[in-house]
Amino acid sequence: MSLRDGPLGEIKPPLIWLAGVALVAAIAVGVGLFLSDGPHGRTFAGLRRAADGLASPTGDVMSAPVRWTGDAIGYVGDYLRAGSQNGELRAELAAARTWKDQAVALRHENERLRGLLGIATDPPMPMVSADTVLDARGPFSNSRLANAGADQGVTEGNPVLSEHGLVGRIAGVGPHVSRVLLLTDVESRVPVMIVRTNGRAILTGDGGPNPALAYLRTHDALHEGDRVLTSGDGGVAPRGLPVGTAVRGFGGAWRVALDADAAPIDFVRVLLFKDFSQLASPAELAPRELPSTATEAPETPATIVPSPPAAAKAPAP
Amino acid sequence: MIARRRPPLSPLVWYGVPAAAALAASLILATPVRVAGLQAPEPVFALVPAFAWAMARPSIVPPLVLTGLGLALDLLWGGPLGLWPTCLLAAYALVFAARRILSGREFLGLLAWYAAACATAMMVGMVLTSLRAGRVPALLGVGEQLLITVVLFPFAWRLIERYEASETRYR
Numbered sequence: 001m002s003l004r005d006g007p008l009g010e011i012k013p014p015l016i017w018l019a020g021v022a023l024v025a026a027i028a029v030g031v032g033l034f035l036s037d038g039p040h041g042r043t044f045a046g047l048r049r050a051a052d053g054l055a056s057p058t059g060d061v062m063s064a065p066v067r068w069t070g071d072a073i074g075y076v077g078d079y080l081r082a083g084s085q086n087g088e089l090r091a092e093l094a095a096a097r098t099w100k101d102q103a104v105a106l107r108h109e110n111e112r113l114r115g116l117l118g119i120a121t122d123p124p125m126p127m128v129s130a131d132t133v134l135d136a137r138g139p140f141s142n143s144r145l146a147n148a149g150a151d152q153g154v155t156e157g158n159p160v161l162s163e164h165g166l167v168g169r170i171a172g173v174g175p176h177v178s179r180v181l182l183l184t185d186v187e188s189r190v191p192v193m194i195v196r197t198n199g200r201a202i203l204t205g206d207g208g209p210n211p212a213l214a215y216l217r218t219h220d221a222l223h224e225g226d227r228v229l230t231s232g233d234g235g236v237a238p239r240g241l242p243v244g245t246a247v248r249g250f251g252g253a254w255r256v257a258l259d260a261d262a263a264p265i266d267f268v269r270v271l272l273f274k275d276f277s278q279l280a281s282p283a284e285l286a287p288r289e290l291p292s293t294a295t296e297a298p299e300t301p302a303t304i305v306p307s308p309p310a311a312a313k314a315p316a317p
Numbered sequence: 318m319i320a321r322r323r324p325p326l327s328p329l330v331w332y333g334v335p336a337a338a339a340l341a342a343s344l345i346l347a348t349p350v351r352v353a354g355l356q357a358p359e360p361v362f363a364l365v366p367a368f369a370w371a372m373a374r375p376s377i378v379p380p381l382v383l384t385g386l387g388l389a390l391d392l393l394w395g396g397p398l399g400l401w402p403t404c405l406l407a408a409y410a411l412v413f414a415a416r417r418i419l420s421g422r423e424f425l426g427l428l429a430w431y432a433a434a435c436a437t438a439m440m441v442g443m444v445l446t447s448l449r450a451g452r453v454p455a456l457l458g459v460g461e462q463l464l465i466t467v468v469l470f471p472f473a474w475r476l477i478e479r480y481e482a483s484e485t486r487y488r
Contacts, residue, residue, distance in 0.1 A: 019375040023413060026380035027406045030387065033399030034445060044398050051392035055344070063348035070350065135349035136394035138359045139439075139458035140446045143395035144349065171395070179395050186450040207446075208455030266349060 049174040056145055056177040059133035067266070125238065126272045128152045132180070132265055139207040142185040143168075146268055149176040157236070159271045165242035165259030166190070166230060167268055180268065183211050183243070183258060192243055192256075193231035194218055200231055203243065203256060210247060210255040222246050228256050235275025326483050331374070332382050335366035335476060340389055347393060358465040363390060364438055365469050367405045368431050369476035371412035372419055383409055400445055407441040408434040424474060432467045439463045 037043045078085070130148035148154050150173050158170040160180045168188060171181035181188055188205035192213070199218020205211045216222070226246040232239030244256040339362035346357050363386045370379035387402030394401075411434050412419065419430055439459050447453045 015376060018377050019380075019413070022377035022380045023406065023410055026384045027403060027410070029384060030399045030402035030406055033388075034397055034403060034449075035399070037398040047398075048392060048395075055393060058344060059348060062345060063350060066348060066350040132349045134344075134347045134393070135356075136347060136359070136396070137356060138361075138394060138396075138462055139454045140400060140442050141394045141396035145395075181395075186446055186452055186454050204452060206452055206455045207458045264349070 045172060048172050048179070052145055052172065052177045052179055053174045056133050056147055056174075059145060060131070060147060063133055126153070128154060128270045128272065130178075130268055130270060132268055133177075140186065142182040142188075142205065142207060143171065144180045144182065144265065144268075146178050146180050146270065147176065148270055149174045149178050151175055152270075153272050154178050154270050155272070159230075159237040159241060159273055161241065161269045161271065162260045162263070162265045162267070164262045165244060166237065167260045167265055169237065170270065178270070183260075184209060190236055190243075191231045191233035192228050193239075194222060194246065195227040195229055196220070197222070197226070200233065201228075201254075203228070209261065210249065210257055212249065213246065213254040213256060216254060222254055224248060238271070238273050238275075326480060328378065331480070332366075332370070332378055335369070336363075336382050336386050339363045339366055339386060340393075343390060343393060359462060360465040360469055361390075361401075361404075361435070361438065361462065362466075362469065363387065363401070363405055364408055364435050364466055365473045366476065367409045367438075368412055368434050368473045369480070371409045371434075372416065372427075372473075373477050373480040375413050375416065379409060380406060397445075397449060400442060403445060404438040404442045408438040411437045427474065427477070428467075428470050431470045431473055432463075435463055435466045 128148045130146040132144040132146050134145040136143050144167075146160070154170055154173055156170055156173055160167045160169055166183065168180045168182040168185070169190075170178050172179035183190060183203060183205055184207065185205045186207045188203075188211070190203040191200065192203045193200055197218040197220040199216065199220070199222070201213040201216040201218075203211050204214040213222075213228075224245075224247060228243045228246055230237040230239060230241040230243060242259050244258040244260075247255050247257045249255040342362045346359055348357075350357065363383070366386075367379075367383055370383075383405045384402045387400075387405045388398065390396075390401040391398050412430065415430065419427065422430070439462065443454055443459055
């Protein structure tokens with residue numbers, strides 16, 4: 001049945017006015033929701049978890065046939081290029097053997113030096129593998145849905161890597177699914193360092209493919225191709241995760257070509273990383289008993305001072 | 318524009334089907350798949366019904382449906398809640414206000430207005446995101462999404478044609 005067949009169908013001018021009022025009210029609701037939503041959607045976290053929980057299996061099912069087709073095309077392509085790939089792989093293997101020898105020598109030297117200095121090495125970091133099932137890549141939000149959640153120990157803030165480098169960090173966690181805020185998102189901020197100069201910067205996303213290096217602080221000038229790693233500052237991510245290489249942007253500002261862009265981000269690893277501020281319990285660090293304090297006027301002791309022994313209670317001569 | 322008469326549109330067909338189609342298309346294009354190393358574009362399908370609804374038959378229903386559709390997009394894309402409802406409604410409001418000017422225009426005229434409505438939505442999105450994140454989103458990305466959304470105009474045109482073919486009062 002058409003809406004105009006209803007009892008209000010013949011009242012034309014009020015309908016237009018009602019439409020206008022409904023429009024204004026809806027805009028007010030939209031703006032109100034926008035203003036009340038906290039950073040990374042924390043205000044409506046429950047609603048987001050529920051929506052992500054619904055979207056994840058749907059995206060999983062929808063992406064599966066396309067993924068199978070892609071795998072099949074890749075398989076045929078690999079078969080056709082097997083001969084030329086064989087030569088390339090032999091050359092890569094020869095180069096990798098040289099690097100392996102150098103890496104083994106450096107590892108032994110590093111271990112000896114660490115032993116001499118008495119430095120405690122970082123404990124191995126547990127990680128969880130996941131598929132990405134949905135992908136938002138618009139200018140206003142860049143995030144992905146990964147099918148690993150709280151049931152596998154993922155928590156908000158965990159860094160996420162692809163096989164090539166850092167992808168982003170966990171911004172929301174559901175029971176079986178988590179939302180990854182990509183480095184390119186306009187709300188993403190990650191402290192990084194320039195390997196060659198030991199400079200520091202904040203990697204700032206803006207919805208484009210190459211995040212900017214904001215608040216860049218370095219003694220030497222940056223060069224195209226300088227390696228950029230996470231600095232570990234602020235406990236956002238552990239130090240030394242590969243991020244990308246420095247490139248000049250359109251306006252001359254320094255940006256980063258992300259390592260993670262080298263291949264599709266189908267599979268990711270979530271580092272179950274906790275920084276010291278997360279590990280430390282403020283309750284445990286707080287002193288359980290306040291130390292006794294000797295004052296010059298024992299007749300007016302502070303209330304927090306433990307009771308002195310009986311001998312000490314004798315009045316002063 | 319259309320000579321052939323069709324039966325009146327039910328609210329389900331006029332509101333439900335375009336909204337569901339826009340949501341389904343957004344969901345399909347949100348799959349993380351690359352073809353020949355290239356990612357699929359991410360157009361805002363919901364701007365198609367937003368334009369058509371404001372053009373053809375404004376009522377109290379479209380703002381409500383657009384709010385719901387925008388919220389669904391926010392949840393799907395992981396953006397701040399309220400961003401896309403406001404953007405969609407801004408585009409709807411522009412066409413709603415200029416509805417009398419638009420009536421009777423042909424394909425190219427309506428295409429220009431559709432592009433203006435999409436640009437309005439993107440502009441609102443840019444302003445809101447800049448206010449929230451303290452940084453202006455990349456103009457290249459905004460332009461790319463605007464362009465790929467404008468390309469969807471034939472769907473809006475088809476929707477308006479479908480409405481005009483069934484509604485006698487509109488002519």
